[in-house]
Amino acid sequence: xxxxxxxxxxxxxxxxxASAHLVRESADMTGKIDDPIDASENAWPDEPEGLGKKFADxxxxxxxxxxxxATIVKILEDQFLRENKAARIKYLFDAMAIKLKDVxxxxxxxxxxxxxxxxxxxxxxxxxxVATACEEAARANDLERIKRFALVLASxxxxxxxxxxxxxxxxxxxDLSQLGExxxxxxxxxxxxxxxxxxxxxxxxxxxxxxxNNQGLENVITQQGLxxxxxxxxxxRLVGFGLAIEEPWPPVHTQPHGRCIRPTRxxxxxxxxxxxxxxD
Numbered sequence: 001x002x003x004x005x006x007x008x009x010x011x012x013x014x015x016x017x018a019s020a021h022l023v024r025e026s027a028d029m030t031g032k033i034d035d036p037i038d039a040s041e042n043a044w045p046d047e048p049e050g051l052g053k054k055f056a057d058x059x060x061x062x063x064x065x066x067x068x069x070a071t072i073v074k075i076l077e078d079q080f081l082r083e084n085k086a087a088r089i090k091y092l093f094d095a096m097a098i099k100l101k102d103v104x105x106x107x108x109x110x111x112x113x114x115x116x117x118x119x120x121x122x123x124x125x126x127x128x129x130v131a132t133a134c135e136e137a138a139r140a141n142d143l144e145r146i147k148r149f150a151l152v153l154a155s156x157x158x159x160x161x162x163x164x165x166x167x168x169x170x171x172x173x174x175d176l177s178q179l180g181e182x183x184x185x186x187x188x189x190x191x192x193x194x195x196x197x198x199x200x201x202x203x204x205x206x207x208x209x210x211x212x213n214n215q216g217l218e219n220v221i222t223q224q225g226l227x228x229x230x231x232x233x234x235x236x237r238l239v240g241f242g243l244a245i246e247e248p249w250p251p252v253h254t255q256p257h258g259r260c261i262r263p264t265r266x267x268x269x270x271x272x273x274x275x276x277x278x279x280d
Contacts, residue, residue: 078141085138088146092137095147099154107158120157129153129169136177148176148184152273160272161202162265172270175241186234187243188276189224190263193217195277197262204265207247214260221258228258235261243267 078084107113120126133149140146156169191198193216201209221231238244244267247260263271271277 079139088137088140088143089134091143092133092146092150095150096154099151103154103158117157125169126153126156129156129173132170132173136173140177144181145176148274149173151275152176152270155273155275160269160277162268162272162277164265164269167266167269169273172273175243175270179237179241182230183234183237184274184276186226186231187238187263187267188271189220190217190235190238190244190261191268191271191277193220194262198268204262207260208250210247210262211249211260214258217260217262218258232259232261235259238263238267243270 103117104114107117130153133153137146137149152169152172156167159167194210194213197209197213197216198204221228224231235244235246239246239261243264244261245264247262249260268277
């Protein structure tokens with residue numbers, strides 16, 4: 001089974017991420033599947049002929065022949081053939097390499113900083129995050145999503161002001177695998193609405209600071225032209241992932257008002273890794 005994905009360092013003082021090396025291990029127990037990637041590989045054969053034969057009749061079960069056999073086979077090939085999974089993992093490492101080169105260039109004047117970054121790349125937590133990103137990239141069907149994985153991985157060795165030592169990058173990757181671009185855009189807009197307040201009140205303990213200035217959020221909703229229900233729907237998803245929180249209005253406030261939802265420190269940390277919080 002494919003167990004491990006590692007980054008290799010180049011010669012000299014500079015570091016360069018190499019392509020992922022897949023180390024194949026033999027299974028001790030026939031039929032035992034404990035890896036999601038291996039599970040998908042065992043479920044779907046490699047040969048296009050096999051896929052076509054297995055699912056050719058499936059299209060006929062759809063009313064009106066909505067999905068012809070050729071379309072179904074293409075979908076399955078794109079998603080489950082090993083070479084396509086490997087191509088998505090390679091895209092992940094290529095995108096991460098580009099970002100790491102940018103990080104290296106910015107820190108080129110500080111040998112101490114480069115040493116610190118190299119040490120972070122060798123930490124077990126980072127290696128777990130890389131393995132998680134490879135797993136999610138292998139099953140992803142959106143290159144932009146994979147690019148977000150790469151940005152978070154490459155940026156994590158240089159944490160921002162909202163990051164903590166407890167940041168679990170692997171969990172960020174898992175979250176991003178379930179969040180869409182609209183969710184990220186809404187999180188970004190929440191940071192736009194409350195960015196200055198967050199910077200001036202980093203403790204984030206006074207709810208009234210945000211409810212008293214909720215007009216900023218109302219303005220963002222109006223300017224972006226989003227339907228209010230769609231905006232709040234995305235906010236609900238962000239709250240569920242711990243990336244945003246809804247602040248309660250004071251009981252004495254009786255005037256009509258919208259919901260007050262702001263990004264959490266974790267949400268701001270994710271935006272930092274994605275390079276999408278301008279005030280960071």
